[in-house]
Amino acid sequence: MIVVEDVHKRYQTEHGAGKWVLQGVSFTIQPRVSVGLVGRNGAGKSTLLRLIGGVDVPNRGRIERRCRVSWPMGFGGGLQGSLSGRQNAKFVARVHGHESDIGDRLVYVADFAELGEAFDEPVKTYSSGMKSRLQFALSLAFDFDVYISDEVTSAGDASFRAKAAAAFKNLAGRAGLIMVSHDENTLHQFCSAGIWLNDGRAHWFDDIDDALKAYKESIAA
Amino acid sequence: MDNTRSSVAITLSVWKALFLREAISRVSGARAAWLWLLLEPVAHLTILMVIFSTIRRRIMPGFDFVLFLAIGILGFNLFRYSAMRSMAAISANRALFAYRQVKAVDVVVVRAFLEGVIQLFVGLVTFAGLSLAGFDVVPHDPLTVITVFALFWLFGTGIGLMLSVGDTLVPEIGKVAHLVFMPLYFLSGVLFSPAMLAPGLRELLLLNPLMQGLELLRAAFASGYHVVAGIDIYYLTAFTFASLFFGLALHVRFAPRLVMQ
Numbered sequence: 001m002i003v004v005e006d007v008h009k010r011y012q013t014e015h016g017a018g019k020w021v022l023q024g025v026s027f028t029i030q031p032r033v034s035v036g037l038v039g040r041n042g043a044g045k046s047t048l049l050r051l052i053g054g055v056d057v058p059n060r061g062r063i064e065r066r067c068r069v070s071w072p073m074g075f076g077g078g079l080q081g082s083l084s085g086r087q088n089a090k091f092v093a094r095v096h097g098h099e100s101d102i103g104d105r106l107v108y109v110a111d112f113a114e115l116g117e118a119f120d121e122p123v124k125t126y127s128s129g130m131k132s133r134l135q136f137a138l139s140l141a142f143d144f145d146v147y148i149s150d151e152v153t154s155a156g157d158a159s160f161r162a163k164a165a166a167a168f169k170n171l172a173g174r175a176g177l178i179m180v181s182h183d184e185n186t187l188h189q190f191c192s193a194g195i196w197l198n199d200g201r202a203h204w205f206d207d208i209d210d211a212l213k214a215y216k217e218s219i220a221a
Numbered sequence: 222m223d224n225t226r227s228s229v230a231i232t233l234s235v236w237k238a239l240f241l242r243e244a245i246s247r248v249s250g251a252r253a254a255w256l257w258l259l260l261e262p263v264a265h266l267t268i269l270m271v272i273f274s275t276i277r278r279r280i281m282p283g284f285d286f287v288l289f290l291a292i293g294i295l296g297f298n299l300f301r302y303s304a305m306r307s308m309a310a311i312s313a314n315r316a317l318f319a320y321r322q323v324k325a326v327d328v329v330v331v332r333a334f335l336e337g338v339i340q341l342f343v344g345l346v347t348f349a350g351l352s353l354a355g356f357d358v359v360p361h362d363p364l365t366v367i368t369v370f371a372l373f374w375l376f377g378t379g380i381g382l383m384l385s386v387g388d389t390l391v392p393e394i395g396k397v398a399h400l401v402f403m404p405l406y407f408l409s410g411v412l413f414s415p416a417m418l419a420p421g422l423r424e425l426l427l428l429n430p431l432m433q434g435l436e437l438l439r440a441a442f443a444s445g446y447h448v449v450a451g452i453d454i455y456y457l458t459a460f461t462f463a464s465l466f467f468g469l470a471l472h473v474r475f476a477p478r479l480v481m482q
């Protein structure tokens with residue numbers, strides 16, 4: 001269960017505090033619920049994901065994670081360019097306390113990412129598609145109660161996307177998912193509930209369709 | 222459903238992961254990176270020896286000048302690298318804060334620890350080399366040598382903890398720190414002994430805990446070394462613990478600001 005209570009967030013800019021991105025966002029996500037985040041560009045979707053993932057902290061309010069939450073997947077960070085894919089994977093495994101079964105995790109990551117020999121090459125030589133495949137495989141290699149995905153399903157070529165979608169579907173039974181996507185079909189496919197972010201506030205919908213409808217009406221108006 | 226790990230377990234696994242990762246990039250990052258780690262102090266020492274043996278033929282009473290310089294360089298480098306490398310730790314590892322288990326203080330502490338290990342290794346190799354070349358490098362008071370080197374390392378860590386917060390919140394602090402380290406090298410007595418200085422200046426420069434530490438090291442290496450008055454190991458110790466305390470306090474106070482973007 002994830003509890004978000006009265007969260008306010010703004011970023012520090014070169015010229016002092018910026019404008020509020022989130023202003024009093026509150027909601028509770030029950031276990032094993034898949035939620036899609038919708039809203040226009042700059043509405044604070046990625047910011048909210050980063051806050052839930054614990055990568056950033058809110059200026060006001062609090063976020064409680066009473067379960068294992070993944071890091072925000074597919075946001076480009078978390079890989080060191082000078083190290084190989086395997087070394088990066090080892091690091092992530094160790095940070096998440098999988099020292100004892102590190103071998104199994106590595107086999108899984110290598111298998112899923114399908115990088116072949118590139119797995120032992122420095123990450124900075126990877127194409128962006130290869131990078132996101134590695135990141136995606138990494139996040140699936142560990143058991144979380146909630147997975148956070150920022151447009152991750154749009155990564156890679158067609159065959160990898162299909163594989164990623166199948167893997168996400170598999171998760172649905174045992175874990176929750178919080179995702180941002182601009183693709184309506186993706187949201188329909190994976191999410192049951194929806195959150196619409198508008199003017200720094202969050203509106204919860206039990207049905208993702210209602211969230212999308214509210215979002216579209218706000219654009220049309 | 223609360224199957225999370227304890228904070229201590231998380232921190233320990235993060236430290237281990239960070240250490241292995243930092244060590245790999247430090248030692249195998251560039252071509253023959255490990256060789257350069259060793260060559261740096263050796264080249265430094267060689268250049269200084271050439272300069273000093275040609276320009277000024279002054280011999281330190283009761284002390285081999287090569288050993289004198291080697292102690293100064295290794296001691297000062299231990300402090301400088303611990304401080305400077307850990308100062309840059311937060312900005313260099315920003316990508317890692319994507320994993321919320323990794324805190325700003327973790328990357329700084331791990332870097333300082335790795336730097337200590339590297340400098341220990343460099344020091345041992347340098348002294349072994351000097352010993353092979355016929356210099357008498359066995360200290361007559363090894364316990365003091367170990368203590369002072371440990372203090373230099375911890376002092377560097379403490380300064381690094383403080384500077385890492387300063388550099389992240391106010392980038393100008395990092396630039397000023399880089400500027401300050403150059404004169405600090407000369408003011409710490411790497412190249413000279415305070416016994417060579419005029420009395421008024423000597424007391425002033427002895428306010429620098431690094432200068433005091435280097436004198437303690439030299440005295441611990443050679444029993445015949447003349448130590449000036451006013452040198453106390455507790456002076457350096459006090460600075461060390463004050464800097465560690467203040468550095469950790471800054472990290473506690475500004476923890477959210479350090480990983481925030």
